[in-house]
Amino acid sequence: MRRALRHPSFLIGASLSAVIVFIALVSLVWTPHDPGQMRILSRLKPPDASFWLGTDQFGRDIASMLMVGARNALLVGLVAVGIGFTFGSVLGMLAARFEGSLLDDVVMRALDFVFAFPAVLTAILILTLFGPGLVNAVLAIGLFNIPVFARQARGATLQVMTRDFIRAARLAGCGTASILVRHVVPNILGLMIVQASTQFALAILAEAGLSYLGIGTQPPNPSWGRMLNDAQTFLARAPLLAIFPGMAIALSVLAFNLLGDGLRDIIDPRLKER
Numbered sequence: 001m002r003r004a005l006r007h008p009s010f011l012i013g014a015s016l017s018a019v020i021v022f023i024a025l026v027s028l029v030w031t032p033h034d035p036g037q038m039r040i041l042s043r044l045k046p047p048d049a050s051f052w053l054g055t056d057q058f059g060r061d062i063a064s065m066l067m068v069g070a071r072n073a074l075l076v077g078l079v080a081v082g083i084g085f086t087f088g089s090v091l092g093m094l095a096a097r098f099e100g101s102l103l104d105d106v107v108m109r110a111l112d113f114v115f116a117f118p119a120v121l122t123a124i125l126i127l128t129l130f131g132p133g134l135v136n137a138v139l140a141i142g143l144f145n146i147p148v149f150a151r152q153a154r155g156a157t158l159q160v161m162t163r164d165f166i167r168a169a170r171l172a173g174c175g176t177a178s179i180l181v182r183h184v185v186p187n188i189l190g191l192m193i194v195q196a197s198t199q200f201a202l203a204i205l206a207e208a209g210l211s212y213l214g215i216g217t218q219p220p221n222p223s224w225g226r227m228l229n230d231a232q233t234f235l236a237r238a239p240l241l242a243i244f245p246g247m248a249i250a251l252s253v254l255a256f257n258l259l260g261d262g263l264r265d266i267i268d269p270r271l272k273e274r
Contacts, residue, residue: 003266010262016255024071033061035068036220044238053244056227057234062241065222066248072134072217073224073252077203079138081196084145089192091146092153093180096161108154111147119144123210132215141206145199152195156188190267197260201253208249224249 004010032052039059047054053062095107114122123140130136160166160183169179210216211225219226224245231241 004262007262007266009258010266013255013258013260013262016251017259020070020252020255021074023067024074027064027067027071031061031064031067033064035060035064035222037061044234044241046238046240054238054240056230056241057238062227062244065227066224066244069222069224069227069245070248070252072221073204073207076134076138076141076207076217077200077256080141080145080203080207081200083139083142084149084199085192085196088146088149088151089153092150092155093157093184093188095150096154096157097176097180097184099158099161107150111150114144114147119206120209123206124213124215127210127215132218134217134221137207137210137216140210141203145203148199149192149195153188153192156191157184160184160187190263194260194264194267197256197263201256201260204252204256205249 037060039055041059042051042055043057043059045051045055045059051061051063053066056062056065091107091111095104098104117125119141122144123137126140126143127133127136157180166179166183169183174182207216208223208225208228211223212229214226214229216225217223227245228242228249231238231245234241
């Protein structure tokens with residue numbers, strides 16, 4: 001905890017992340033206005049006491065849309081990273097435990113196949129086949145996260161499996177499941193959490209990109225990416241329409257990247273002196 005309080009990247013990332021999570025939680029119970037309500041007479045209004053960040057081309061309150069958009073972005077990141085973390089970690093640990101076996105070859109070749117295609121193109125292909133929407137976007141992003149976590153878990157598990165306490169556990173009669181759960185997971189969990197924070201930022205960015213292309217979160221659910229898409233027509237007249245969601249995306253990605261860098265430095269004892 002003392003190292004965390006002295007680490008600037010961790011403090012900045014944790015503070016920004018806490019603010020974003022707080023805004024998303026507040027949007028569950030309160031927003032300044034109904035984010036989906038259109039007010040044609042109040043379209044493209046600048047910020048004032050009634051509309052804190054102004055209104056868009058349909059008269060919708062930008063502040064309320066940003067708050068609900070934060071909730072959707074965090075939901076996508078949480079579920080997508082959860083999918084990759086769960087399935088990827090299990091596959092990676094099993095592949096490392098049976099290194100050189102048929103299971104290891106099948107898992108690694110399948111991961112290589114997924115990595116052969118760019119993440120955005122894979123997501124676009126999946127959403128084109130199964131239709132646009134928040135659920136399909138989450139599944140597409142989560143699918144690409146699986147090989148990322150699997151490779152990380154496999155490499156970390158291979159290092160742990162060479163330790164003396166693993167040999168002692170085998171001599172004591174512990175089975176594969178017991179070794180993985182009781183000895184491997186606690187030793188690689190910190191590394192996987194650091195990877196999760198980094199992938200969380202990438203998941204938010206991926207959702208915004210897919211929504212910008214029109215195949216992510218669909219109306220009437222607000223999305224930062226789609227707000228950027230809608231704002232590009234009014235850049236000359238109302239540039240704030242693009243500035244606010246762009247800042248929200250940039251700050252969110254920056255927050256979770258800084259949080260991941262800070263966690264890496266704090267958790268890894270080899271980086272303590274650095």
